[in-house]
Amino acid sequence: xxxxxxxxxxxxxxxxxxxxHLSHPYFSALPAAAAFTPDAGAxxxxxxxxxxxxxxxxxxxxxxxxxxxxxxxxxxxxADPSVYAHLEGLSDFLxxxxxxxxxxxxxxxxxxxxxQHYASPTNHYYKCLVGSGFTxxxxxxxxxxxxxxxxxxxxTNLVPxxxxxxxxxxxxxxxxxxxxxxxxxxxxxxxxxxxxxxxxFPTGPPLYFYVLPxxxxxxxxxxxxxxxxxxxxxxxxxxxxxxxxxLEVEGLVEYAVESVP
Numbered sequence: 001x002x003x004x005x006x007x008x009x010x011x012x013x014x015x016x017x018x019x020x021h022l023s024h025p026y027f028s029a030l031p032a033a034a035a036f037t038p039d040a041g042a043x044x045x046x047x048x049x050x051x052x053x054x055x056x057x058x059x060x061x062x063x064x065x066x067x068x069x070x071x072x073x074x075x076x077x078x079a080d081p082s083v084y085a086h087l088e089g090l091s092d093f094l095x096x097x098x099x100x101x102x103x104x105x106x107x108x109x110x111x112x113x114x115x116q117h118y119a120s121p122t123n124h125y126y127k128c129l130v131g132s133g134f135t136x137x138x139x140x141x142x143x144x145x146x147x148x149x150x151x152x153x154x155x156t157n158l159v160p161x162x163x164x165x166x167x168x169x170x171x172x173x174x175x176x177x178x179x180x181x182x183x184x185x186x187x188x189x190x191x192x193x194x195x196x197x198x199x200x201f202p203t204g205p206p207l208y209f210y211v212l213p214x215x216x217x218x219x220x221x222x223x224x225x226x227x228x229x230x231x232x233x234x235x236x237x238x239x240x241x242x243x244x245x246x247l248e249v250e251g252l253v254e255y256a257v258e259s260v261p
Contacts, residue, residue, distance in 0.1 A: 075167035083168075087112040089160035093145055094188050099152035099238050100134075101185060102212075105159060105166040105174065112162035116141035117155050118215060124224050125215040129153070131224070132231030156184060186257055198254045206254065208247065210234060 090107045104117070111119040118125035119141040130138040135151050147153040159169055159177050182199070185207060199207040213222040213230060222230075240247060 076163075076165045077168070078170055079163055079168035081161055084109070084112075084162050087162045088115070089162065090115065090117055090157065092154070092156040092184065093117070093148050094154045094156060094184065095148040096188060097152070098148060098154045098188060099242065100234075101154035101156060101188070103181065104155075104157045106157050106169060107160075107162040108216075109162055109164050111141075114141065117144045120216075122217040123215050124217060124227055127224055128215055128227050128231045131228035132235055134231065134235055154188070156181070182257075198249075198252060199257050200254050201257050205241065207257075208249070210237075 087107075087109065090111060094101065107117070108120060108123075111117060113119075126135075126139050126141070129135045129151075134153060135147075139146065144155060147155060158181055159174055161169075163169060186201075197209050201207070212234065213219060213227050215227065237247065
C-alpha cells in the first residue's frame with residue numbers, strides 16, 4: 001500500500017532503502033498518524049499494539065459478531081481494471097492541520113456504488129471511530145466529509161480503483177501508488193506526525209507509520225472490541241504528539257522526504 005521497488009536516494013548511503021520498509025504491502029502511514037486500514041483476504045500483520053490482521057477492499061464484508069464455523073473462502077484472484085471499469089473511485093477528504101489520515105487499500109464495490117467511504121453496513125470503520133473516542137457519535141458514511149473539519153481526520157485510499165476484495169489488486173499496482181500517496185501527505189500541512197520508520201521534512205514534525213487492523217467485518221481475527229482497543233491506543237499516541245511528547249520507537253530509521261521518489 002511488489003517486485004517493482006522505489007529506492008531512497010544516495011543521500012542516505014548507510015540507510016536501508018525506503019522500499020525495504022514496504023515489504024508488507026499494507027503498511028500504513030500517519031502524518032500525525034496516517035493509517036492504512038486494509039481489508040479481507042490479506043496476510044496477517046505482526047507486532048505490538050498497532051500491528052494486526054489485515055485483510056477485502058475498503059468497505060465490504062461479513063457480519064459483526066463471532067464468525068460461523070465454516071471453511072474460509074479463498075481470496076479472489078487479480079481482476080483486470082476493465083472488470084470494475086463501470087465504477088468510479090472516491091474523493092479524498094483531506095485538509096491542513098489534520099491529526100490523522102486514515103488510508104484504505106482501495107474502495108469496495110458498495111463504497112464505490114454509493115460514492116461514500118466505508119459504505120458497507122457491516123464495516124467497522126465508523127464503530128471504531130466512535131468506540132475509540134475519535135468521534136463523539138457514530139457517523140454515517142454520508143457524513144464522512146465532516147471528519148476533517150470536525151474531528152481532524154482525513155480519509156484517502158492507496159489505490160483509487162474499486163474492487164470487491166483487495167486481493168484483486170496486484171502488489172505491483174499497490175506499490176506503484178505509494179509515491180502518489182506520499183505526495184498527498186506531503187501536500188497537507190499536518191500538526192504532528194509507529195513503525196520503525198519516519199519521513200522527515202525541512203520544517204515541522206516527522207511523519208510516522210502505523211498499521212491498524214482492517215475495519216472490514218471479513219477480518220474475523222480481530223473482533224470489533226479488539227479493533228476499538230487498538231484505535232484507542234492510536235489515539236493515545238496522537239495525543240502524545242500533540243502534547244509535544246516524544247515517541248519511543250525502537251530502531252527508528254528516518255528518511256528525508258526529498259529522498260523518496
